[in-house]
Amino acid sequence: MTTVALLSAAVFVAMACVVLAMLLCTVRLLLGPTAQDRVLALDTLWMCVMLLSLVLGIRDASQIYFEAALMIALVGFVSTMAMAKFLLRGEVIE
Amino acid sequence: MTGAESLSWWAAVPIALLLVLGGLVTVIGALGLVRLQDFYQRIHGPAIAITLGAGCILLASMLYFTLSQSRLVIHEVLISLFVLMTAPVVAMLIMRAGVYRDLRNRSERAGTGDTSAPD
Amino acid sequence: MKRWLPSPALSVSLMLMWLMLNGSVEPAHWLLGGVLGIVAPLLSRPLQPHGYAVLRKPMALVRLLCFSAIEIVRSCINVSQIILMRRAVRVNSQFIRVPLDLRSPHGLALLSCLINTTPGTVWVDLLPAKHELLLHVFDLHSEAWWVETIKTRYERPIMEVFEHPVSRGELS
Numbered sequence: 030m031t032t033v034a035l036l037s038a039a040v041f042v043a044m045a046c047v048v049l050a051m052l053l054c055t056v057r058l059l060l061g062p063t064a065q066d067r068v069l070a071l072d073t074l075w076m077c078v079m080l081l082s083l084v085l086g087i088r089d090a091s092q093i094y095f096e097a098a099l100m101i102a103l104v105g106f107v108s109t110m111a112m113a114k115f116l117l118r119g120e121v122i123e
Numbered sequence: 124m125t126g127a128e129s130l131s132w133w134a135a136v137p138i139a140l141l142l143v144l145g146g147l148v149t150v151i152g153a154l155g156l157v158r159l160q161d162f163y164q165r166i167h168g169p170a171i172a173i174t175l176g177a178g179c180i181l182l183a184s185m186l187y188f189t190l191s192q193s194r195l196v197i198h199e200v201l202i203s204l205f206v207l208m209t210a211p212v213v214a215m216l217i218m219r220a221g222v223y224r225d226l227r228n229r230s231e232r233a234g235t236g237d238t239s240a241p242d
Numbered sequence: 243m244k245r246w247l248p249s250p251a252l253s254v255s256l257m258l259m260w261l262m263l264n265g266s267v268e269p270a271h272w273l274l275g276g277v278l279g280i281v282a283p284l285l286s287r288p289l290q291p292h293g294y295a296v297l298r299k300p301m302a303l304v305r306l307l308c309f310s311a312i313e314i315v316r317s318c319i320n321v322s323q324i325i326l327m328r329r330a331v332r333v334n335s336q337f338i339r340v341p342l343d344l345r346s347p348h349g350l351a352l353l354s355c356l357i358n359t360t361p362g363t364v365w366v367d368l369l370p371a372k373h374e375l376l377l378h379v380f381d382l383h384s385e386a387w388w389v390e391t392i393k394t395r396y397e398r399p400i401m402e403v404f405e406h407p408v409s410r411g412e413l414s
Contacts, residue, residue: 032130032131032132032134032135035135035136035139036130036135036138036139036187038139039138039139039140039142039143040142042142042143042146043142043143043145043146043180044146045146046143046146046147046149046150047146047149047150049150049153050149050150050152050153050154050172051153053150053153053154053156053157054153054156056157057156057157057165063162063221063224064224065162065217065220065221065224066162066165068217068220069156069162069165069166069169069217070156072169072213072217073152073153073156073168073169073172073173076169076172076173076177076206077149077153077172079177079202080145080149080176080177080180083180083181083184083199083202084142084146084180086184087138087142087183087184087187090188090191092188092196092265095184095198095199095202098202099201099202099205102202102205102206102209103205106205106209106212106213109213109217110212110213110216113213113216113217113219113220114216114220116217116220116221116223116224117216117219117220117223148318148322151322151325151326152325154325154326155321155325158325159325159333160333161335163335163378164333164335164380166364166378167321167361167362167364167380168321168325170321170358170359170360170361170362170364171318171321171322171361174314174318174359174361175314175315175318175361196265197262198262198263198265200262201259201262201263207355207359208355210358210359211354211355211357211358211359211365212355212358214358214364214365215354215358215364215365215366218364218365218366218378219366219367222366222367
């Protein structure tokens with residue numbers, strides 16, 4: 030077993046785990062009895078997508094995925110804030 | 124996996140361990156989101172995925188690019204700083220939204236306008 | 243100096259952020275980062291209602307951050323154990339109230355970040371009547387222990403970092 034094989038296996042395990050986490054989040058997103066549960070699940074889903082793009086960056090040895098991950102983190106934060114604010118006030122901008 | 128051929132064992136093993144650990148912690152966090160009973164318990168599940176899971180994978184990414192390109196690649200620090208600064212804000216706002224909506228539902232059911240602190 | 247560089251630490255960290263984003267240490271990037279570090283704080287000053295934070299004891303801040311990093315890893319392990327092992331019905335989730343002496347807005351912001359980043363605790367609100375913190379704890383075993391930990395381990399170092407020694411005596 031070489032280092033390349035070891036790293037490929039580790040990347041595969043990490044990707045499988047993150048995808049499984051995304052599926053669990055989707056379950057909560059669809060089930061979620063209340064609106065705040067759905068927002069929480071969606072926020073976790075954004076985080077998992079960010080982690081997935083980092084792992085893909087390691088698999089392809091490419092720096093492009095870093096920018097994608099940064100953008101996903103930024104957009105995820107803003108959208109979750111907007112949704113939580115909407116739940117709190119009934120409007121996004123006061 | 125270009126560039127990985129040049130990695131030695133002492134570099135590849137920690138990266139692999141961090142990746143697997145990060146993935147497992149993320150799954151546990153998401154499992155908490157599904158398994159726990161009510162919203163106030165569920166909000167604690169993703170916190171471990173955000174701190175430890177993201178931390179492990181970001182550290183693995185930093186180590187991998189630094190060692191395989193043999194120059195310092197630490198721009199993942201930016202993502203971890205950003206996540207550490209924004210995740211608490213998100214958690215606090217979602218928690219507040221949950222508490223507010225619960226109180227509003229309760230007071231609508233009771234027919235009073237009381238929206239003070241819970242318990 | 244004070245007028246053009248309201249917060250030197252902020253300017254330096256903005257420049258470092260620019261260098262990391264570009265991943266190079268060429269002179270051109272130093273120059274652009276320097277311009278960013280000078281212009282961005284000046285432009286965003288009206289957005290800061292409380293002004294820029296002044297760190298009185300940087301070493302105390304570093305010690306606090308190290309302590310909370312260890313605390314984060316420890317409570318990650320605890321929360322994972324509870325999620326994996328225990329029946330969800332038997333988790334004792336509670337709201338607790340912690341009376342706070344800390345008044346500085348920057349200190350409160352740092353305290354809320356540290357508490358929320360630690361898995362197992364979420365900051366809900368600051369009750370303005372008695373300046374109490376409403377906190378949600380995932381698995382509560384003793385309320386007094388939590389109040390004690392937050393008061394001595396988190397609040398006291400933050401007060402050392404952000405507040406005047408004099409004003410603290412006046413307020414509390």
